[in-house]
Amino acid sequence: MSTVTNSSPWQRLVAEAEAARAVPIAELLARDEQRVERLTGSVGGITVDASKTRLTPAAETALHDLAVEADVAGWRERMFAGEAVNTSEGRAALHAALRTPEIATARVAGEAVGSRVRATYDAVIGLAEAVRTGELRGATGAAFTDVVNIGIGGSDLGPRLACEALAGDAPLRMHFIANIDPHARQAVLADLDPTRTLVIVASKTFTTLETLANARALRQWLAAALPANGVGRHLVAVTGAGERAAAFGVASERILDLPDWVGGRYSVWSAVGLPVAMAGGGAVFDELLAGAAEMDRHFRQADPAVSLPLRLALVGIWHGNFLGARSHVVVPYSERLARLPEYLQQLELESNGKSVDRDGEPLDYATAPALWGTVGTTAQHAFFQWLHQGTEAATCDLIAVLGGGEPDADVLAANCLAQAAALMAGVSERELEQAGVPPAERAFRRLPGDRPSTVILLDRLDARTLGALVALYEHKVFCQAVIWRINPFDQWGVERGKALARVLVPALSTGEADGDVDPSTVALLRRYRAAGRET
Numbered sequence: 465m466s467t468v469t470n471s472s473p474w475q476r477l478v479a480e481a482e483a484a485r486a487v488p489i490a491e492l493l494a495r496d497e498q499r500v501e502r503l504t505g506s507v508g509g510i511t512v513d514a515s516k517t518r519l520t521p522a523a524e525t526a527l528h529d530l531a532v533e534a535d536v537a538g539w540r541e542r543m544f545a546g547e548a549v550n551t552s553e554g555r556a557a558l559h560a561a562l563r564t565p566e567i568a569t570a571r572v573a574g575e576a577v578g579s580r581v582r583a584t585y586d587a588v589i590g591l592a593e594a595v596r597t598g599e600l601r602g603a604t605g606a607a608f609t610d611v612v613n614i615g616i617g618g619s620d621l622g623p624r625l626a627c628e629a630l631a632g633d634a635p636l637r638m639h640f641i642a643n644i645d646p647h648a649r650q651a652v653l654a655d656l657d658p659t660r661t662l663v664i665v666a667s668k669t670f671t672t673l674e675t676l677a678n679a680r681a682l683r684q685w686l687a688a689a690l691p692a693n694g695v696g697r698h699l700v701a702v703t704g705a706g707e708r709a710a711a712f713g714v715a716s717e718r719i720l721d722l723p724d725w726v727g728g729r730y731s732v733w734s735a736v737g738l739p740v741a742m743a744g745g746g747a748v749f750d751e752l753l754a755g756a757a758e759m760d761r762h763f764r765q766a767d768p769a770v771s772l773p774l775r776l777a778l779v780g781i782w783h784g785n786f787l788g789a790r791s792h793v794v795v796p797y798s799e800r801l802a803r804l805p806e807y808l809q810q811l812e813l814e815s816n817g818k819s820v821d822r823d824g825e826p827l828d829y830a831t832a833p834a835l836w837g838t839v840g841t842t843a844q845h846a847f848f849q850w851l852h853q854g855t856e857a858a859t860c861d862l863i864a865v866l867g868g869g870e871p872d873a874d875v876l877a878a879n880c881l882a883q884a885a886a887l888m889a890g891v892s893e894r895e896l897e898q899a900g901v902p903p904a905e906r907a908f909r910r911l912p913g914d915r916p917s918t919v920i921l922l923d924r925l926d927a928r929t930l931g932a933l934v935a936l937y938e939h940k941v942f943c944q945a946v947i948w949r950i951n952p953f954d955q956w957g958v959e960r961g962k963a964l965a966r967v968l969v970p971a972l973s974t975g976e977a978d979g980d981v982d983p984s985t986v987a988l989l990r991r992y993r994a995a996g997r998e999t
């Protein structure tokens with residue numbers, strides 16, 4: 465056993481799990497009139513209600529002891545101070561400095577990050593406003609009407625989520641190309657005018673295969689329509705590799721800086737968020753940052769017992785590590801938040817999909833569960849059967865936006881609350897009998913219930929609440945990583961697949977691969993090549 469699983473809090477939780485399984489969630493509510501109030505908290509327009517989870521008083525105490533034993537507070541302050549909390553790469557993780565100016569005084573490797581943060585922020589706002597007002601124009605003198613962001617992973621998902629969630633009647637239409645599939649490009653370019661299109665190439669490394677392929681295709685698309693040497697007027701780069709962007713043809717004043725202490729999946733607050741400022745203006749980008757900053761303050765100042773990020777983290781660990789829930793389902797009951805599950809997949813799974821601790825030692829406990837989901841109410845016609853009557857334990861975050869009385873918003877919120885209630889209540893044999901359901905049908909129509917959910921309510925969906933929501937999840941992920949003793953800020957796991965893809969691309973045309981490629985893959989290569997010859 466490791467020091468984690470051998471610790472007193474962990475052992476108490478193992479024992480408590482056995483006891484907790486025998487107490488229905490509804491019983492926990494009945495026993496404690498204060499439960500709802502105690503397990504519900506609000507910050508920055510976000511309310512988190514964990515009262516319909518399987519948290520028991522003894523579990524809560526032991527979970528908080530687990531957090532203390534892991535020194536969550538100490539690691540939090542090290543992160544905010546700019547220390548190298550990205551332990552395997554020896555880097556800071558100071559995304560909070562991008563939205564919380566007072567901590568931008570932190571020094572990273574001796575460099576005062578404040579001036580660097582400010583300079584990039586000013587460049588983002590300045591460029592966005594110049595394009596929005598028409599001060600900055602294309603090579604033919606036409607004002608820009610469309611902006612295409614080329615990027616993938618953290619260089620796509622954050623700005624795409626924010627632009628879709630905050631879409632208004634912006635003067636600029638925002639488009640996103642991430643996948644290397646030409647259909648992704650063609651779908652975007654179909655109705656764009658190159659003379660009125662600005663292209664942002666967002667890539668921290670400026671080496672990502674998909675992004676460079678798309679960037680070269682868009683550069684060619686622009687060159688075919690613009691006056692000689694006009695392409696540069698239509699290019700912007702967001703990168704930590706300025707020299708590579710310059711070599712690609714981006715003018716130095718159009719290259720926006722991305723520091724190495726901002727991880728891709730934590731970067732929407734940086735120049736990666738340029739599309740947000742382009743779409744909504746500097747004020748919207750400021751509100752996004754302000755919402756996150758409010759959640760930062762809460763995370764640093766709140767008593768652990770009422771810390772919303774820590775509460776989400778502990779609910780996940782309690783159900784995931786002790787009650788067998790190996791799926792975490794996210795269902796936003798808002799079409800504007802349809803991208804949130806995909807965003808959280810990268811944030812949570814690329815951060816905490818790890819199996820060794822900070823010292824490289826294998827773990828003897830689970831870390832991040834599978835995270836998936838889709839927008840509600842659509843999800844209710846896709847996988848809620850599994851949630852209600854499946855054999856697998858799962859946790860879920862059901863998210864709704866208070867509608868201010870708009871009929872459709874009320875229906876969405878009603879479905880969100882109803883599903884959370886139904887997951888807990890189920891349908892009993894007695895209810896079916898009272899409803900006159902024939903005995904032969906009851907076994908199929910019984911719902912076991914007693915299934916946990918966390919309800920998250922947004923007072924409204926705007927830049928500030930979106931910023932607070934994303935920061936809430938960032939800090940939840942961080943708390944879980946600290947308790948699991950893992951590094952949430954590296955992603956070595958993605959490298960092997962990328963390297964093999966570079967080997968297999970040429971092999972597809974020859975049908976042959978070098979000796980390192982396994983026989984199954986070689987056979988598939990040959991089958992692919994043969995099919996290509998037949999068509």
Ligand code: F6P
Pocket residue numbers: 616617618619666667668669670671672675728729814955958
């Ligand atoms: O998925 C791996 C990854 O490195 C992510 O962490 C990152 O957000 C994405 O690829 C894109 O990387 P880059 O911004 O360097 O193009």
